[in-house]
Amino acid sequence: MNGNICALSRGELEALKTELDQAYAAFRSRGVKLDMSRGKPSPDQLDVCNPILTEPFSFKAENGMDGRNYGGLDGLPEMKRYFGELLGIDPARIVIGGNASLTLMYDMMMRLYVFGVGGHAPWRTFDKIKFLCPSPGYDRHFAITQELGFEMIPVRMTENGPDMDEVERLVADPAVKGIWCVPLYSNPQGICCGDDTVKRLGKMKCAAPDFKIFWDNAYGVHHLYGETPLYDIFKACEEGGNPERAYYFFSTSKITFPGGGVSIFATGYGEHDEILKHLGIQTISYDKLNQLRTLKFLKDKPTTMRHMEKMAALLRPKFDTVLDTLERELAGTGLAKWTKPRGGYFVAVDVLPGCAKRVVELAAQAGVKLTAAGATWPLHRDPADSNLRLAPSYPSVGELAQAMELFCLAVKLAAVEKLLNA
């Protein structure tokens, strides 16, 4: 059991610092070189998917379309049916995209900005557009809204998703046009939206008639310790009288190959054709061969869930290593709080305010690359300089154990430095 470091006297802190400095120097001398900055699957996980690369598949779609040739803008019917079954979405809402759901989100935002949708004015015609950014959140989401010059409003996360009292208050401003949301195992905290959160998102009164929920269910089937249910966002929006409010995104990037998989988006029925019309100017069709190749491997929901259990078996020991080390080294010290995600790709740690950047710096100097401090906040500005994202998936368990040893050391060292300078 650790003691509360925040309660130590100056003398005790100085003694501790000497001890930590020695341990840190010792670690540095080991010449470790590790990267736990991004949520990348490990080579082990990718190897499980290698049959996709070599297994023969038919290039004929079930409707007779030749997957090798032009055509099929909205994707192959069997692929829409597959994702519909996997995610509980009516296939008629679904459009199959290319290798990146991030691109689908970017392009969707661009269409709203340049053309508008549903007869509403293009967002470029407004002096000010604001976007709700539950924080900590996903840096690449925030980068899209930053790129378009939107004012990003951080919203606090609760254990059931974004703070809905705050969200409901904010959407009374007509300049607030939308919200980013990772509903299951949020990046980085691993928080899941409760039924009540989803229902409130669907029915809340928004001053902007074209308010949009960017529902990035990136980890929708990425359970580590059994399934977490998620209320149907389309149902919530329809029940709330806002059937066009949600844009749903998903991909196989962390099911098969990141950057080599298949992405989708799904929308309300009312905007589907309008969006497809714009899409039909941007492309003739996405890669149908990769649709067929991927579907051959993932086949159906049961097959996919069995495959995801293999992925989970590879990921669980890594999450356990992270959480066990945090518990052993930092529980009771008063220096850090963290979440225990039941799925997804990340663990978030809140260190003492003003210490996050220093932790990243100390880790880097000892050979461990962490996600940059602040990255989980809009404009990379964490007001408390406190939140850190750990990405356990890529390193091996052995590497991770070393990296976590250093991480905890850096958290303590940064805290002691801070406390001594206070």
Add this chain to the structure above:
Amino acid sequence: MNGNICALSRGELEALKTELDQAYAAFRSRGVKLDMSRGKPSPDQLDVCNPILTEPFSFKAENGMDGRNYGGLDGLPEMKRYFGELLGIDPARIVIGGNASLTLMYDMMMRLYVFGVGGHAPWRTFDKIKFLCPSPGYDRHFAITQELGFEMIPVRMTENGPDMDEVERLVADPAVKGIWCVPLYSNPQGICCGDDTVKRLGKMKCAAPDFKIFWDNAYGVHHLYGETPLYDIFKACEEGGNPERAYYFFSTSKITFPGGGVSIFATGYGEHDEILKHLGIQTISYDKLNQLRTLKFLKDKPTTMRHMEKMAALLRPKFDTVLDTLERELAGTGLAKWTKPRGGYFVAVDVLPGCAKRVVELAAQAGVKLTAAGATWPLHRDPADSNLRLAPSYPSVGELAQAMELFCLAVKLAAVEKLLNA
């Protein structure tokens, strides 16, 4: 040898019409059903590429990058080197894209519209943007500039490319921000830009400092009767003192699989990083596995050119069928003019003014789908209602012979109807 139908007397025209009506009715009764509306490779051509689907390939790039995982925004080095060699472009200019160069063009236009480039104002901030559209041209190009509300100015094609006297006159207007160009075997006429055209494009004085040439070299290695040389557009722009003027696009859509290949763009050195920065918000990386898979098959320039010779061997009899039938049925009639492309995917026919729509209608009623009349002009408005695009690649030679028989019949029938009503 055909006689000049335009010179016939009314009585002769009426007799001819009776004859043509009978022939047309006879054709209709055959119940033919053919589509020569789009430039799609035939299944025969695609079969030649099937090894791509099954041949094993290494997922490791030469720089050690795992093609299955995230990373490599601008594409794999070996892929850039390959396209650089194939097209005579410095690989440092090249960014490898996804499955569609059309998307790269759309996205590039969107960036100019939303963000601007090189410190110049975004195009959305101008009251009026005009774009030069050499016509007849490619409908999907024009659809992009139409989607953004640009005024499209048709420019006449000469046998050496766009009418450069006209282009040079038009670019003195600062609202004119760019030009579409298919420099080799233009769609639909198969016209190739001469050295002088390329040099003048590079050095002409444009009032808009951010004037852009969208250089879609879609048929850059798609020779049918030997290679046609093309002057280096980047060299032309640099010699002209306008190193950032050209955006170069290319893809393997008609080398391997349409919609399942690899696309590229290339730019001036000065804008390269700025464009990549925007691209890095839109995606993490394109599909590197498809880069590796495609490169395994196409290998290098000599291998690719041998492969294209196989493609040409399949396409040549089709182009010959089209051109021979036109010559046999329409030469000397005064009813049509056409081009004899030495590569690419299309043959363009100019029928009597006011007759193109009627020809398409007559063909459709007899079971042959042609590209819509007007499709080759901005807003689908051919001022003369005269230009028609024939796409010989997809049907078999036998089917094509039938389709061309009908086409020539329809051209004659529409002309005789027109002449009788004059």
